[in-house]
Amino acid sequence: MNVFLAQLLNGLDKGGAYALIALGLTLVFGTLGVVNFAHGALFMLGCFCAVTFRYLITLETVTIDPEKLSPWGSPVEVRTPLVQNWFGDFGAVLVDYSVPISILLAIPAMLIIGIAMERGLIKHFYKRSHAEQILVTFGLAIVLQEIVRSFFGANPVPQPIPSDLRGAADIGVWFGMAAHTLTYPWWRLIYLLFSAVVIGGVFAFLQFTTFGMVVRAGMADRETVGLMGIDIDRRFTIVFGLAAVVAGVAGVMYTPLLAPNYHLGMDFLVLSFVVVVVGGMGSLPGAVAAGFLLGILQSFASMTEVKSLIPGIDQVIIYLVAVVILLVRPRGLMGRRGIMEN
Amino acid sequence: MTNFRTNRRGLLKGAGAGIVALSTPHIFTKGAWAQNFCNDPTSGKIVFGFNVPQTGSYAEEGLEQLKAYELAVKHINGEGDGGLLNTLKPAALKGNGVLGRKVEYVTGDTQTNTDAARDGARRMIERDKAIMVTGSVTSGEAIAQQSLCQEMGVIYMSGLTHSNDTTGKDKRRYGFRHFFNAYQSGVAIAPFLAKEYGTDRRAYHLTADYTWGWTQEESIKNATEALGWETVATVRTPLGLGDYSQYLTPVLNSGADVLILNHYGHDMVNSLPQAVQFGLRERQANGKNFEIVVPMFSELMAVGAGEAVKGIIGTSNWQWSLDDEGTKAFTKSYGEAYGQPPSQSAHTGYVQAILYADAVERAGTFYPPEVIKALEGFEFDGMGNGRTVYRDTDHQCFKEVLVVRGNENPSSRFDVLNVIGRTPREDVTYDASIFGGELGPYEPNKC
Missing domain, CATH: 3.40.50.2300 (Response regulator)
Incomplete structure (x- = not known):
């Protein structure tokens, strides 16, 4: 039972990341009609916002200690973090909490990147075929990842969990089980909560604000909204920026779970597209539901008991689900009739 | 009394036999294998092919290896401080290139991908005329390259590869591994x-x-x-x-x-x-x-x-903080050149390039079977791993293995591993037959 619960938590956690990326992808497809293969790269750029922030906050003064020599005979460099020099203990806390704090950098950075991407490149492809959109956004994704690689190298850059949030929570005790029966890392619980809050925030924004209402109207009938004198293009540009922010902050908070590397976007891209296809192209609730569903299925498929029944199922389960969905219900679980059915 | 009669057929036979007889001594003369093996550099350039992942998952380790290869070429050609040429015992290299001629090199990117590794090695052999190919960070890359090199008759000195298969079931006469195994x-x-x-x-x-x-x-x-x-x-x-x-x-x-x-x-x-x-x-x-x-x-x-x-x-396989002469010499050369201590990936690459060049020098020829024989059973010291032997039956290097522990209190960002023990060479030596495989023939194919 406790293994089952732990795998359920794993699935929800993983599903949270899938849902956040797929949500942005669906927003862009639903509003602009663009199949954005660079969306995974936005997740990766979010990760590197955290890396950049930590790099900046841990900038050091370097002095030479002539007394000590390195193994190759040159004087040893003594490094002292600037922030700790300036702010003492508070500086140490800033360094320790660099990942969550870097969200403050990621939000404006990703908004600017998203808007620049849409205005600078993607808007020129609105009237082109989906194949051309895929090609250009895929090319953009490669360019972005190579830029990141040239700055940060190819190796993963681990980001630490704040020291207060390390280790695992004894969840079993909360539910009356014996100690150590069901433990789960604190940061993964935080990520799950964070995913729920961001997803809830996006839905609330679209549901309860005037801006959101216009966007939803534009998603339903862009032409009519335009005829009513509303500059829907400008709003959709902002939606693209919002999608970039959602992907970016998802990436920031994921960095302690998975050391970011330049290729991370590509790793998540395919999964996210499967999530969108299963959920239904253009359906926001579908993207979220499919994200969590596939995350949970992937976790359960990795259980030894399941793998002993169907060897290798853990590696193909989500694609298998996608194939079945495409055959049985081409528009996806919650997709609108007629969208991407042919 | 015997009467000698000559006719046209007899004359031709005799002439043919005479030509064979006259040319026979030259077959045993060093350097007389010209035109008989792939990329014979007797009349051309001496080109080493460094094929490592420069992109992909293991790019960082590949790039470290590449830097070490470049350093090795400098040292072979007599530039820099000589690095491990000063500590290798016995050493035939004199710091004036290989067989008195300067070494050049070409580089390739395996992309941490087996197919790309094989394609890169083929390009180096066919287009760039590489006499030796070296480099890898995964066993897949190494096995793919050494199989190709066996087919083409070019020696392959693997880089970082730890699978038992590399010098086990997939071993090749033309492939050599300095790195230890699983x-x-x-x-x-x-x-x-x-x-x-x-x-x-x-x-x-x-x-x-x-x-x-x-x-x-x-x-x-x-x-x-x-x-x-x-x-x-x-x-x-x-x-x-x-x-x-x-x-x-x-x-x-x-x-x-x-x-x-x-x-x-x-x-x-x-x-x-x-x-x-x-x-x-x-x-x-x-x-x-x-x-x-x-x-x-x-x-x-x-x-x-x-x-x-x-x-x-x-x-x-190796750690820069060891205190033997070879390690100190390599760490100094590499540190001066690149501002950081070398990784084990860099070390094994460097050593492989030096060992190949030294084997050519000892063999007195680039002819692969002779170089292979010079490497097989070669026992040496001074490369940072203690006394080491290239076993002839599987082309695996046998040397001490380091047991390390993640450093609890690192004194610098490079000080991540502590050596807590060294397992002697005798203890990690095993019977080559347990992993099977066949080395294959000495005789080279033409490209």
Whole structure:
């Protein structure tokens, strides 16, 4: 039972990341009609916002200690973090909490990147075929990842969990089980909560604000909204920026779970597209539901008991689900009739 | 009295026999194999091909290896401080190139991909006329390249490759490995595991699902079971997986008290910190502290894994902080050139380039069968691994294996691993026949 619960938590956690990326992808497809293969790269750029922030906050003064020599005979460099020099203990806390704090950098950075991407490149492809959109956004994704690689190298850059949030929570005790029966890392619980809050925030924004209402109207009938004198293009540009922010902050908070590397976007891209296809192209609730569903299925498929029944199922389960969905219900679980059915 | 009669047929026979007889001594003269082997540099340039991952998952280790190869060429050609040419014993190289001529090189990017590695090696041989190809960071790359090189009659000196298969079932006459292997890791680490964690342990293996992972798992499983440890489960994980949570969760309630991560590169960089996040190291199981073991370590991986690596035991081929003359000389050369200590990936690449050049010098020819014979059974010292031999039956180097532990209190960002033991060469030597395979013929093919 406790293994089952732990795998359920794993699935929800993983599903949270899938849902956040797929949500942005669906927003862009639903509003602009663009199949954005660079969306995974936005997740990766979010990760590197955290890396950049930590790099900046841990900038050091370097002095030479002539007394000590390195193994190759040159004087040893003594490094002292600037922030700790300036702010003492508070500086140490800033360094320790660099990942969550870097969200403050990621939000404006990703908004600017998203808007620049849409205005600078993607808007020129609105009237082109989906194949051309895929090609250009895929090319953009490669360019972005190579830029990141040239700055940060190819190796993963681990980001630490704040020291207060390390280790695992004894969840079993909360539910009356014996100690150590069901433990789960604190940061993964935080990520799950964070995913729920961001997803809830996006839905609330679209549901309860005037801006959101216009966007939803534009998603339903862009032409009519335009005829009513509303500059829907400008709003959709902002939606693209919002999608970039959602992907970016998802990436920031994921960095302690998975050391970011330049290729991370590509790793998540395919999964996210499967999530969108299963959920239904253009359906926001579908993207979220499919994200969590596939995350949970992937976790359960990795259980030894399941793998002993169907060897290798853990590696193909989500694609298998996608194939079945495409055959049985081409528009996806919650997709609108007629969208991407042919 | 005998009458000699000549006719046209007899004259031709005699002339033919005479030509063969007259030319026979030259077959045994050094350098007389001109035109008989691939990329004979007698009348052209001497080109080494350095084929390493410059992009992809293991690019960082590949680029380190490439820097070391470039340093090796400098030293072979007599530039710089000479590095390990000063400490290699016995050494035939004089610091004036190979057989008195300067070495040039070409580079390739394997993209951490087997097919790209093979294509790159082929291009180096066919287009760039490389006389020797070297470099790898995965066993897949190494095995693919040495098979191709065997077909083309060009010697391949592998870089970083740890699978038993490289010098086991996939060994080749034209392939040589300086790096240690999974079997040797298992044998080397076992006594230290017994000393640190006892002989009554239950181990759970998570293994990368490809050739290296399988051989690593088999080797460490055999070694720990010989100690008396019980193997609870061996679970294969997809190569390149980022999130290992679904594989780590079952460990918690499996009854195991040791997790053995048969992961390398990015797999290990992700799986180890995640295992620590799941609280495994704070956990008690079977009345003991839960432990994590990573049988094969590299410094670059240790840096990537961050804090999680502290206190973790593994094995290593070489470590820059050793205090022998060879290590000090190489660390000094590399540190001066690049401002940081070399990794084991850099070290093995450098040593391979030097050993090939030295073998040519000793053979007095580039003719591959003679160079192969010069390497086979060659016993040397001064390269940072103590006394080492290139075994003739499988082309595996035998030398001491280092047992290392993640440094709890690093004094610098390079100081990530501590050497806690050295397993002697005799202890990690095994019968070549246990891994099977055939070396194949000496005689080279033409390109």
